[in-house]
Amino acid sequence: MGNEVIKKLIPLVKKPSLISRRGVEAGFRRGRGFSVKELEMVGLSVRDAKRLGLRIDPRRRSAHEENVKLLREYLKEILK
Secondary structure: OHHHHHHHOOOEEEOOOOOOOOOOOOOEEEOOOEOHHHHHHHOOOHHHHHHHOOOEOOOOOOOOHHHHHHHHHHHHHHOO
16 A cells, blocks of 8 residues: 555646747646645654655745645545
């Protein structure tokens, strides 16, 4: 169960806006890890997230609601 669920826990980040290339769609792509702000919104510390095997990207400062929702669902699955 653990590995299957963790594989689904890939955070989303916004694509960089490329002004020089017109026609590039803005959207989301796969990120390196969850931001510290997203972890705090769910109630996890960085230490707890590492214990659970979650990927963390300390450089990110943004918090996306999609990632927070994904983390909450994951915690519900674990606490069952």
